[in-house]
Amino acid sequence: MTRDVKVLYIDLTTGKMSRKLRPDLAEYLGGAGIATKLLQEEILPQEDALDPRQPIILATGPLAMIYPSVTKTVAMFKSPLTGELGESHAGMRLATAMRLAGVDAIVITGKSESPCYLSISDQFVGIKNAEPLWGFSVEEVGRSLRELEPGSGHRSCIRIGPAGEKQVSFACVNVDTFRHFGRLGLGAVFGSKMLKAIVITGAHDELVGDRPKYNAIYQELYEKCVRTGAMEKYHELGTPVNIKPLSAMGGLPTLNLQTGTFDQADAISGEAFAEEKLIRKIACPGCPVGCIHVALSRRFFGEGYEVESATVSYDYELIFALGSFIGISDKDAILRLIEDVELYGMDAISSGIILGWVTEAYEKGLISEEVLGTKVAFGAVEGYRTVLRNLVRQPNQFYRDLARGLAYAVKIYGGADFAAVLGGNEMPGYHTGYGSVVGFTVAARHSHLDNAGYSYDQSNVGPVDIEKLTDYLIEEEQIRCALNSLVVCLFARKVYDLETTARALDAAGIPMTVEDLEALGRKIFILKLQIRQSMGFDLRQMTIPKRFFETPTLNGKLDRATADRIMERYLEKVEQLVVNPAN
């Protein structure tokens, strides 16, 4: 069966647009699959990530909106942070809005002469003036666009803040207030194109394949999402449920990864946030789970009970990065830092990891108070707020360098041994064993979500089995490449096993077998690897900082020789796979 994949091309330099039907892309399904293919077609692998000709690809999948918890949009680009594959996924309304606008993928190239935003619907695509919005915080630009653009209710508004405008290498793109294309610097790519925001809406409708079959499978998936335990933890406490157990096991990166246990973990646990700060939970459209936890932070700013408040969404990764990692146990202080990075539009994980490194570099005398513009110390929020502000303002060369990410900064200022960076990306919140450390290093986007090595470590405690681990890392990443082509939220990973996914696709008029899905995952995995290699990625050049071997994981202390052996074995297996994908 042929299926037209609808791709909207927009060139911000010339203002030219086209909407192409690409049945040839149908074999890549959607999401990560078609985004990888489109990236391969459009990317200039050797040119700078912020070169105006570089593309931004956004892609949803064929199951978006039509099944529960299929809510994600995949962004692909060249990462200004790592210089290699940029891939980031976001939820909220974007996938639904793209579907209602009748586009499967959007390719944006070129650079506008002056600040602009895109207005996209099923009937209109326009490049509009964003001059007055340039400089606005993420919140303010959202408010302005709500008033400027039609489609209230189901539209999606994705936008950058000042960090993206200043091309901070880890600037994020905010999606509908509460979600983000967080990692690897898509915000900087938007900024390099003078693109402040995209608003998408529409009323497009289409038919699905076999209606009775489709309704039955929808029902089955809905029941699994809501009434079985498969996704319960994500609604109850949400991802911060992990804070306490990970700290207890010794896998919660703390104090710039000097330890894996935070003695104040109880104070910043999912339970503590829920009991004292949680005010509401919300969901991405089409997901009955509702994992987004929103906290209220109250702040008195003057005598006579002068008060202000902020509502921010929190997750495990944010509490780790802006909490345990920098020794902060006061929930209001964590929420304040989350709000800061939200308004600037910076990735919370990278921001926190950088603050951790800055603290230790300051303690060791590598950076002076004069250069920093403040004192910093673990647990002291005001100094951190100054550093975050300066990462955006960039008052001196140090901050201009630091805004390019930690991997870049340590080349100039030293301190590489205690920089919690793997593959050029600031580490996610898991120090669990070889699965996490090697897993992050080898993964396509150096993310814990690529191959779930951190999860392997937790269910395989004990001496590492190199064969088993490398097989797991490679197989899991391939399965996820397939699921990320639909685009299923990975929190629903247990609901969407490949057999169920194949039936869901079939009922939606896309007949595929489990084997087809596996083959697709493999194909995307290999294609990504080839793109990364064309950008200069070489696993043999990757070095793991000393800190990862000094601080025990929940599987004990790791040693470099073993990590090297795992990487070597991983490489051999991947090379075999590239030569002979059938195996």
Next chain:
Amino acid sequence: MAKVLKAKNMAQCIGCYSCMLACARLVHKSLSVRKSAIQIRTRGGLQSRLAAVTCTACRQPSCAAACRFEALTPRKGGGVTFHKDLCIGCGLCVQACTARAITMDEDTNWPIVCKHCGICARYCPHQLLSLEEAETE
């Protein structure tokens, strides 16, 4: 007794849109959340609470009064019954509804009107929607 749809405790709504998707999918045979007689909306951006915009089951429905073709007739218990063969798609009912609970289906040119069937309620993970006995007059 006739039943009518009620939305209560909307402060507990998580905005998952499962109700809208159910109405679209099972009543209007569509994938689009636009084609749902119940609309979940923010009150001004996602920082605000959510609201359910749906037929309030008027006893003397202004939409029915506005329809010159008797395509909408008052329903027992409140609200209206839609007779699509009588509808010319003029949209006067949309204008007439003060609750803003009627939208036009641009593909069929018929209004999307709640029939108080309760299918949406089955998909609310927080059970905020329910079919209740209409109060007796």
